[in-house]
Amino acid sequence: MKFQNSLRTQLVVSSIVGMAFIIVSLAFILFTTVGLQGLVNNQFRMERFFRELQFEVESIQDPLLNYLSTRSSRSLSDLMAQEQILRNMLPEERRITSDQFDLESREIYFLLESYLDRIDGVINLKRARAMREYTASYEEMSRFSDYIVDRIDQISLYGLRSELANYEGIINASRRMLVWNLILIITAFLVAVIWISAAIGRVSEPMDRLARAAGELSFGNFDIEDIRVETIHEVELVVSAFNRMKHDIRQYIAELNRQKQIEKDYMEAKVRNLKMEQLLKRTELYTMQAQMNPHFLFNTLNTGVQLAIMERADRTADFMDHLAQFYRYTSRERDLMVSLRHEIEGLEAYLYILRIRFAKSLDFKTDIPEMLLDKYEVPSLILQPLVENSVIHAFKGIKRKGIIEIRVWEDYPILFLLVKDNGIGMDRATAERLLKHHSGDTEWTSKVMGLENVIQRLYYCFPTLEDVITISGNPNEGTEIRIRIDTRVTACIPS
Amino acid sequence: MISLSHEISSDEDTVEPRERHIGVFLPSPGSLFFDEIREGAEAAASEYNVGLSFHSINTDDPEFLFARYSGIDGAIIHPYGDEAEMRRCMDELEEAGIPVVLIERGVPSDWPFTFVGTNNFDMGRRIGALVGTLIDDPMRLTVVYSEKSPGVASEKELVELGITTVLGDRLAAPVERRQTGLNPLDAEALTYQLLRNDPDLKCLVFTDTNDTLAAMQVIVDLNMVGRVQVVGFGLTDIIRDYLDQEVMAASIVVKPQVIGTQAVRVMTELLRDGYSAGYVDTGFDIVKGSGE
Numbered sequence: 001m002k003f004q005n006s007l008r009t010q011l012v013v014s015s016i017v018g019m020a021f022i023i024v025s026l027a028f029i030l031f032t033t034v035g036l037q038g039l040v041n042n043q044f045r046m047e048r049f050f051r052e053l054q055f056e057v058e059s060i061q062d063p064l065l066n067y068l069s070t071r072s073s074r075s076l077s078d079l080m081a082q083e084q085i086l087r088n089m090l091p092e093e094r095r096i097t098s099d100q101f102d103l104e105s106r107e108i109y110f111l112l113e114s115y116l117d118r119i120d121g122v123i124n125l126k127r128a129r130a131m132r133e134y135t136a137s138y139e140e141m142s143r144f145s146d147y148i149v150d151r152i153d154q155i156s157l158y159g160l161r162s163e164l165a166n167y168e169g170i171i172n173a174s175r176r177m178l179v180w181n182l183i184l185i186i187t188a189f190l191v192a193v194i195w196i197s198a199a200i201g202r203v204s205e206p207m208d209r210l211a212r213a214a215g216e217l218s219f220g221n222f223d224i225e226d227i228r229v230e231t232i233h234e235v236e237l238v239v240s241a242f243n244r245m246k247h248d249i250r251q252y253i254a255e256l257n258r259q260k261q262i263e264k265d266y267m268e269a270k271v272r273n274l275k276m277e278q279l280l281k282r283t284e285l286y287t288m289q290a291q292m293n294p295h296f297l298f299n300t301l302n303t304g305v306q307l308a309i310m311e312r313a314d315r316t317a318d319f320m321d322h323l324a325q326f327y328r329y330t331s332r333e334r335d336l337m338v339s340l341r342h343e344i345e346g347l348e349a350y351l352y353i354l355r356i357r358f359a360k361s362l363d364f365k366t367d368i369p370e371m372l373l374d375k376y377e378v379p380s381l382i383l384q385p386l387v388e389n390s391v392i393h394a395f396k397g398i399k400r401k402g403i404i405e406i407r408v409w410e411d412y413p414i415l416f417l418l419v420k421d422n423g424i425g426m427d428r429a430t431a432e433r434l435l436k437h438h439s440g441d442t443e444w445t446s447k448v449m450g451l452e453n454v455i456q457r458l459y460y461c462f463p464t465l466e467d468v469i470t471i472s473g474n475p476n477e478g479t480e481i482r483i484r485i486d487t488r489v490t491a492c493i494p495s
Numbered sequence: 496m497i498s499l500s501h502e503i504s505s506d507e508d509t510v511e512p513r514e515r516h517i518g519v520f521l522p523s524p525g526s527l528f529f530d531e532i533r534e535g536a537e538a539a540a541s542e543y544n545v546g547l548s549f550h551s552i553n554t555d556d557p558e559f560l561f562a563r564y565s566g567i568d569g570a571i572i573h574p575y576g577d578e579a580e581m582r583r584c585m586d587e588l589e590e591a592g593i594p595v596v597l598i599e600r601g602v603p604s605d606w607p608f609t610f611v612g613t614n615n616f617d618m619g620r621r622i623g624a625l626v627g628t629l630i631d632d633p634m635r636l637t638v639v640y641s642e643k644s645p646g647v648a649s650e651k652e653l654v655e656l657g658i659t660t661v662l663g664d665r666l667a668a669p670v671e672r673r674q675t676g677l678n679p680l681d682a683e684a685l686t687y688q689l690l691r692n693d694p695d696l697k698c699l700v701f702t703d704t705n706d707t708l709a710a711m712q713v714i715v716d717l718n719m720v721g722r723v724q725v726v727g728f729g730l731t732d733i734i735r736d737y738l739d740q741e742v743m744a745a746s747i748v749v750k751p752q753v754i755g756t757q758a759v760r761v762m763t764e765l766l767r768d769g770y771s772a773g774y775v776d777t778g779f780d781i782v783k784g785s786g787e
Contacts, residue, residue, distance in 0.1 A: 094566065096546045099510040103548040106516065110566025144564075147557040 007203065007234045014199035018192035025188035029181045036174055046105075047159050049089075054152040056086050057112065061145055064119060068126055068138055076123070083116055101162065104155045111148050115141065206235045210242055222250040272492065276460045279453060280336070298324055322352040330381065336461070336493050338380040340408065340415075341373035347383045347406065354391060360401070362391065367407040376415050376487055379461050382454045386419040386481050389451040394423025394479060410487075417483040426479045431471040451481075458483065461491040513546035515766055517759065518567035520552035520559055522575040523677070526643045527704050527729060528751050529573070532598065535755025536571070543763040552576070559584055563591040569762045574600045575645050594765045598758045599646030609765065611758045611775040613749045615650040619657020621781055622700055622726060622747065626662065629724040629744050630697040633667030637689060637696065639682060639710070641675040641703035644728070648674065648702065675706050682706035686713040696723060704729030707746070711737055730782055738784040749779040 060082045066075035090113060094106040118141055125134035206229040216224045226243045229236050301324040308317035329346035351364050364387075387404060395402040407418040434452055437459055455469050462468045465486055473479040519536055521529045533549060540547045548567070550558045553576045562570060562584070570588050572595055574581050582604050585595050589606050599612035626636055638655065640648035647654060655670045673689070675681035682701065686709070689696055701707040707727035711734075714723055720742050727734055727746040737743035754777045764771040 096513045096516045097510045098513055098541065098546055100548065102510065103516060103546050107518075107548060107565035107567070111561060111564050114561075114564035143557060144561060147561055150557075 007232045010199055010202065010232055014196050018196050021188040021192045021195070025181075025184045028184060032177050032181065036170075036177060040170060044163060046101075047156055047163070050108075050152050050156045050159070053086075053089055053108075053112075054149055054156070056082065056089060057115075057145060057148055057152070060086060060119070061142065064122070064138070064141070068122070068134060071126060079119070079123070083119055086112065086116055101155065101159060104151070104158070108148065108151050108155060111144075111151065115144050115148060118144070203232055203235065206232070206239060210235075210239055213242065213246075217246060217249070222246060222253065269492070272460050272463065276336070276457065279457055279460070298328065301327075319353065319356050322349045325349040326353060330384070335380055337377045337491055339374060340376050340378055343378055343380060343383060344368055344373060344408075346381070347387065350384050350387065351406075354387070358391070358402075361395070362402045362404060365403065365405045367405070367409075369408065369410075372408055372410055372415070375410075376485070377491075378415075378417070378483075378485065379457055379491065382458065382483065383417060383419065385450045385454045389481075390419060390421040390423060390479065394421040394425075396424060398424060413486055413488045415485045415487050417485070418480065420478065420480040422478040425473045425475040425477050426471060427475055431473075435469070435471060461493070462486070462489060463492055464489060511541070513540070513544055515545040515568045515763070516566065517545050517547050517569045517571060517762055518562055518565065519547050519549045519758075520562070520570060520572045521549065522553075522573060522645055523551050527731070528644055528646075528749075531751035532573070532755040532758075535752030535757075536759050537755075538752070539756040539759035543759055545759065545763060547759070563588050563593060567593060569594045569596070569766050571596045571598060571758045571762055573598045573646065574602045574649070578602060594762065596758050596762045596765065598754050600649040607773060609761055609771055609773055609775075611761055612646060612754055612777060613779050614776045615647060615653040616657045617776075618647075618747065618749075618779055619654040619659075620661050621657075621779075622654070623658035623661030625726060625745055625781055626658070626698050626700070626724070627665065629726075632665050634662060634665050634698070635668050635671070635696065636662075636666065636698050636700065637671040637673060638700040639673045639675060639685065639702065639706055641682070641701075641706050642677050643675070643679070643705055644703040647728075654702075675703070679705035680709055682709035683713055686710040687717075690714075690717060690719060690723065698724045698726070700726040701728045702747070704731060704734070707743075708733060711743060715742065726781075735782075738782060741784050743784075745781050745783045747779060748782050750777050753777040 060079070063075055063079035063082050066072070067079045069075075090109050094109050095102060096106065097103070118137065122134050122137045122141065125137060206227065209227050209229075213224055213227055224246070226246075227239045229239045301320050305317050305320045305324065308314070308320060326346065326349035329349060348366075351366070354362065355364055383406065387406065390402075390404050394404075403422050405418070405420045407416070407420070409416050409418075434455060438456055458468045462485065465484065468484055470482050470484070471479065472482070517540075519533070521532065536547055548565075550562070552559045552572060552574070555576070570585075570593055572585065574585075574597060582602050585602065585604065585608065586606060588595050594609075595606070596609045596611060598610075601610050602608065622638075626634065636658065638651070638658070640651050642648060651672060655672070658670055659666065673685060675685055682703070682705065685706075686699070689699070690713070699710065701710060704727075707725075707729060708731070711725060711727070714720060714725060724744045725742075727737070727743050728748075730746055730748045734743065734746050738746060757775050757777055761771045761775055
């Protein structure tokens, strides 16, 4: 099979077949030419034969006369020889047909045979010295001979005229034969060209497809289909190698891409961790700056609490106790993720202080189900900055009493944390600026505080949650900051 | 190549093998009568699977004299020339085992030669009956025989006997007998001579087609149409026109093709069975114009 499909075999077979067409056509032309010559030769063969026959008939009269005149053995020998020549010329088969020429020929053969038989009779008469009889027979035989010669003349003339009548047919047939030969040569040439073109196509077509496929590969398209070729063995090998090479390159490139993606993910995680650390450090610094000397402040606050108790100022004692709790929460908290209960406890201490501080101007409402407090964890210090942001910015220039609402609820798998105020609201540009993702801006991250710090930390902790925090609201209609945490997603905590 | 050889040797391809070889001996060609006999014989040859070779017949002609040596299986002969020599040659043929069938003309012989042809006595009777209706008494009738129709000419006595049998006493004089040669125009001069020498001539009977045509031309030229009744011979288109225009009274139409066909049939029977009918009457018609 491989041998049959090899390029060499294909080329050799194509060449042989193409040549065979030409050779066959030339052989046909030769055959027809020889055949035409044979036909023409056959047409005149009988005329030549009758001419020879006539010559021999005329030649036998002299030996006959010599023998009858001299009775010599030499003349008898000549006569017998001539007679034998004539007998040998007579065909055995004298067929009867519908053709006048055949019947005339047949009659001549019989006449000649009778004539030769009568020669034998004359010889016997001569031997018997029957002078009168052989003399009379000689006269009759002379007439007989002349008649046979005339008949041969007639049939030759008849045959010649017939052949002359056929001459135009021969010429026409010859012309037609030449036309057919020309058509045959053209046909053979076209067939040979088509055959060779097909053979070349069988070789070149897969190579052309191979070249186009190689062009696609050069442009980086490795998803092209495999080339299927079942023609030339050598081409099949090349195509098979090409397909293997394409698959290998595609796998190699996929492996490179995969490794590159891993490295990229790793680097992104590393950068995110660094930024998170920076944020945490900043938060810590902010907290530390805010609390001045925490130990001194705690001790002082505790002293104040004891003093208030001794002076029976219970409300003051409570206030100072919550203030101490809040500062303890903000200054001591080091975990990135804390339970929701822990986050809410810190917030409640902060709210207690704010309620004392802004008892007339602000009202704080909380709706935090107890069942959720120990169920989920959240990034630490994400609610207090939001409440602080509202207290600081939401009620500037407003006379009415402000309301800040803190809600937590679950719509599995999403945990919602909401801080909402009825303050002056936030314009869209400010909201978009705050919500901007600053993952690659290391300089910026070193400066963020409060709300922005919370937003960026949430982005770092939940990089896959696109709307982990949203800000909505319009000017003079308040602001709503909503945190959406998919509880199925594990927070991305730097190690 | 196949078509090429077929075209060149087309004659050979159409040649069919035949079972018997029959020689047909007819007087020299040139007569429509013999041409039609030949056509009839050739048509029958294929049917009876025989090959026909045609030869001229004359007692001086070696073609007939040496016929017995020519390998033929049978001879169909229209006797012509010296009757004795003819009979001698036919006897030799029979002696050589070659059966002979005579057409149109009988030859007295010891051999019972089979005859195929027209009953000339009956033809004479039909001519007499026809002439009896064409002219009034006393009748004078001239019959022109021809070497071109030797069959009728050789049996002129039978023809005239038939005429006389019918007309009898109505004839004012014996039937006048005239003869033309092989020249197809002989009848023209003869007719002209007859009409000039005998102004009372009322009826002419011809026994050859060529003679009929030539004579009719003279009668038309001399404006003798209607004054001289002509009974012609044969049925060419011109003769048919003469009949339709009533320029000619009637024409005797023998059946040469039937003669040729029947001769071949009888010869085939002789060769195959050794015997056949001794006499075959091929019949004849007397054709008048379409108006009658």
